[in-house]
Amino acid sequence: MLSRPDHDFKFSHPRRRSLLAAIAAASVAAGVGAGLADPASGARPDCSADDALTWFDTTVAATAAGGSSVRVINDRSWAISWTAAARALRTAPRKGREQFSRAALASALHTGLSALTSGQQEALDAALADALARIPKGRTRTDGVAAGTREAQALLADREGDGLDPASISPQIEVPAPAPGIWRPTPPALARPTTAGIAYARPFALESAEQFRPAGPPPVGSEAYRAELDEVRSLGRIDSTARTAEQSFIAQFWFTSAVPLLQQSLRRGLERTDALADRVELVALFYIGQVDSQIAGAETKYHYWHWRPVSAVREDPEAPEPGWTPFETTPSHPDYISGTSLYAGVGQAVLHELVPQGPGRGFRLTSPDFPDTPRSYAGWTALGPEAVSARVLTGIHFRTAGKDALTLGADVVGHAVHIRDDLFG
Incomplete structure (x- = not known):
């Protein structure tokens, strides 16, 4: 470690x-x-x-x-x-x-x-x-x-020297020896792991990076693990015949658009909030949650070092597929937990907590990659589950990596809201 x-x-x-x-x-x-x-x-x-x-x-x-x-x-x-x-x-x-x-x-x-x-x-x-x-x-x-x-x-x-500068974020780190379930560099770049240093940055609200560390991915070889491996092997492969056209669009809709999608959601939340002070604190808590969740998420990633689906499918002892390729390119850091799911989890949790009346009718998000094809959502809590599924459909995450990220994001937000007066008073 x-x-x-x-x-x-x-x-x-x-x-x-x-x-x-x-x-x-x-x-x-x-x-x-x-x-x-x-x-x-x-x-x-x-x-x-x-x-x-x-x-x-x-x-x-x-x-x-x-x-x-x-x-x-x-x-x-x-x-x-x-x-x-x-x-x-x-x-x-x-x-x-x-x-x-x-x-x-x-x-x-x-x-x-x-x-x-x-x-x-x-x-x-x-x-x-x-x-x-x-x-x-x-x-x-x-x-x-x-x-x-x-x-x-x-x-x-x-905040000077809080560890959230480029040099501190991506240090050279030692990679564990290869073993079933343990992360190794992923194709095509086969690059060293990135952004591990975020785990050591000073949070805004959390008491420590590991304060809400999740329990970890299903053990390799367990029934739960096999089910998730089979799911991502089928739906996440680049040449999948099981993934529908709609699912492919969802995967690509979220792939590079988490930031603008969440900013659109937050702006809608501001439109639904009346007082100036409440609007300002909504934005502040949203981004405190985003920063702290990334610190907690990095700590989680490099605590468990769980391998990505591309490694798991190619090296599966029961049914290896050496040529298996995900729908999108895998980022160079461990699977557990999913960063995009974490961001979405924080966003939906903050908005659900502070804008409980919801986004109103006609709530739509637009990806910069698909400006003419917005997606409609019934409420804040529809964001996270779709982000989780999107990562599975791209073939770069197991489902538990996304589901547990939603929980971690909600935990971080709950804590920040709980100490709101300490943060702003």
């Missing part, structure tokens, strides 16, 4: 036209924006004056254009910026609360995103100027700006 590096991490509870064009471009690419709002859902069709939605779209644009190619680093940027905003809003006075809060939100996000994204300063400055121009001048606005800046700077300093 991995030995932990010597990190001394302490636990912390921690229009203008050009800008609008950038936001619109990012929103279209990610499938977010006012175009998703369906009047029949109860959401307002024109949300342009809503500060949380405007800054949500600004964050989408900034992280898409100036963020990292590593998901957890972008999620960290969201978590820091929006948590700082949530903390600043909680300091709002009773008199002038709305103006203070709007100014604090703008200032916190401008400060955080300026520090955490590259090449976005002009757009972020324009967003701040536009936001402040719509708030009456005076002491209340000035105090709100100061609060937002203060909270963002403090949290940026607190």
Whole structure:
């Protein structure tokens, strides 16, 4: 197994036209924006004056254009910026609360995103100027700006050295000796395992990466294991005759689109939430959950080191298929647990907890790869199960790796919501 590096991490509870064009471009690419709002859902069709939605779209644009190619680093940027905003809003006075809060939100996000994204300063400055121009001048606005800046700077300093930087995320690690059930490099790249260092990063809310570690995959050779192996062998192979056209579409719909699909879901949740402070905390908890679940998920992956279906099918002692190939290329890290299922699990859990009225009628998600073929969902809890099945249908995960990821994501979210006042108070 991995030995932990010597990190001394302490636990912390921690229009203008050009800008609008950038936001619109990012929103279209990610499938977010006012175009998703369906009047029949109860959401307002024109949300342009809503500060949380405007800054949500600004964050989408900034992280898409100036963020990292590593998901957890972008999620960290969201978590820091929006948590700082949530903390600043909680300091709002009773008199002038709305103006203070709007100014604090703008200032916190401008400060955080300026520090955490590259090449976005002009757009972020324009967003701040536009936001402040719509708030009456005076002491209340000035105090709100100061609060937002203060909270963002403090949290940026607190998260310095938290292990969520490129060098820490992908260290060189020792791979266990080959054995049945144990991960080995997968074709075609046969690359060393990636992102193992996320397991050692400092969480936002969790007490430790292993706090909610799941029980593990079914033992190799067990009846449950054989059933899951047979399922992925049949449905997940590139030349499957058992996988339907609809199933193939689901697999491809989710394969590279987890981020925009979940951002669309979160934006719908914001449209269904009334108070500004609640909207801000919804985004913050969503991304705290995403970061912490990735930390917990990496710890789980490299604790169990469970092999991928391509290895299991090719080396199956009972019915080996040396030429078996999955529908999509297998990523270079262990099977258990599924990252995409984990992300979906966190998303549906946060939205189910904080937006219990659901997404309303006409809730649709659009993959950037299939912009003309959206999928409809009846509620938040329909997201996770489909993500789980999608990973099986691509041939890159066993089903338990997805099911247990949903549970882990829900556990992480439950804990973060439980200590909500500690995180934001």
